[in-house]
Amino acid sequence: xxxxxxxxxxxxxxxxxxxxxxxxxxxxxxxxxxxxxxxxxxxxxxxxxxxxxxxxxxxxxxxxxxxxxxxxxxxxxxxxxxxxxxxxxxxxxxxxxxxxxxxxxxxxxxxxxxxxxxxxxxxxxxxxxxxxxxxxxxxxxxxxxxxxxxxxxxxxxxxxxxxxxxxxxxxxxxxxxxxxxxxxxxxxxxxxxxxxxxxxxxxxxxxxxxxxxxxxxxxxxxxxxxxxxxxxxxxxxxxxxxxxxxxxxxxxxxxxxxxxxxxxxxxxxxxxxxxxxxxxxxxxxxxxxxxxxxxxxxxxxxxxxxxxxx
Ligand code: CUA
Numbered sequence: 160x161x162x163x164x165x166x167x168x169x170x171x172x173x174x175x176x177x178x179x180x181x182x183x184x185x186x187x188x189x190x191x192x193x194x195x196x197x198x199x200x201x202x203x204x205x206x207x208x209x210x211x212x213x214x215x216x217x218x219x220x221x222x223x224x225x226x227x228x229x230x231x232x233x234x235x236x237x238x239x240x241x242x243x244x245x246x247x248x249x250x251x252x253x254x255x256x257x258x259x260x261x262x263x264x265x266x267x268x269x270x271x272x273x274x275x276x277x278x279x280x281x282x283x284x285x286x287x288x289x290x291x292x293x294x295x296x297x298x299x300x301x302x303x304x305x306x307x308x309x310x311x312x313x314x315x316x317x318x319x320x321x322x323x324x325x326x327x328x329x330x331x332x333x334x335x336x337x338x339x340x341x342x343x344x345x346x347x348x349x350x351x352x353x354x355x356x357x358x359x360x361x362x363x364x365x366x367x368x369x370x371x372x373x374x375x376x377x378x379x380x381x382x383x384x385x386x387x388x389x390x391x392x393x394x395x396x397x398x399x400x401x402x403x404x405x406x407x408x409x410x411x412x413x414x415x416x417x418x419x420x421x422x423x424x425x426x427x428x429x430x431x432x433x434x435x436x437x438x439x440x441x442x443x444x445x446x447x448x449x450x451x452x453x454x455x456x457x458x459x460x461x462x463x464x465x466x467x468x469x
Contacts, residue, residue: 171335173308178327180311256293264303264316267349268422281409287361291327304340328355344445350423371400383464414468
């Protein structure tokens with residue numbers, strides 16, 4: 160994903176908030192950083208002064224100073240931060256939302272559903288700009304954690320419990336999300352993209368995303384579709400509008416629209432797709448998908464078909 164795809168110019172950064180929740184978190188972070196930085200500098204200055212004093216001059220600042228700076232001041236600072244972080248937590252409560260997205264964590268990818276729109280996709284979330292979106296989270300296996308630093312804090316995804324969260328962005332663009340809970344070998348390569356679109360553009364996307372997959376219309380694509388079933392790709396993947404309906408791996412209905420393959424592992428190009436299908440273990444060791452042994456002509460036909468899934 161090229162960096163200029165993102166609105167802020169930063170793919171993944173909590174210091175470049177794009178929405179109201181992330182702005183509150185960034186503000187809290189900066190206030191803590193600056194206040195504690197100043198306190199640290201003053202403490203170091205006093206330490207330096209104290210070290211330069213002779214032993215006989217040690218009590219130069221008096222008991223009152225010790226009482227104030229050792230008890231009163233720290234208490235005020237800690238209580239102040241407590242109140243401030245509580246008000247931040249209140250501001251981060253789930254606001255009323257119009258749209259719900261369901262995200263299910265798998266080792267190591269993200270299943271994305273729009274329950275009110277009959278859409279199932281993977282590793283990429285589309286949302287409209289300028290409104291909060293509810294994100295319902297759960298996991299199909301171990302604990303994962305949903306985190307898009309530009310849009311909000313993080314929220315755990317649990318196997319036996321649904322957690323509710325929200326994201327919102329005032330800017331259009333693409334932001335990177337990352338699993339934030341260690342979940343096994345490829346935890347680091349469990350990423351996703353959030354594409355924030357103009358509301359009208361998002362409505363068009365919803366229309367398109369719920370349609371069945373494009374029909375195979377060239378001889379290569381037609382043969383590729385046969386290979387998809389012969390090579391048993393359909394044992395794990397679904398393609399809407401075909402017989403393939405398995406939910407072990409990501410839904411491939413509109414695969415060609417995704418920015419990356421393997422949940423943020425590599426950009427979604429035909430070459431990378433070839434490498435991924437031939438041997439996913441080389442790109443993401445430990446992933447559930449096995450290598451495939453498909454004769455070259457059939458292999459190219461399969462790629463023709465997969466890249467046609469727009
Ligand atoms: Cu999923 Cu770490």
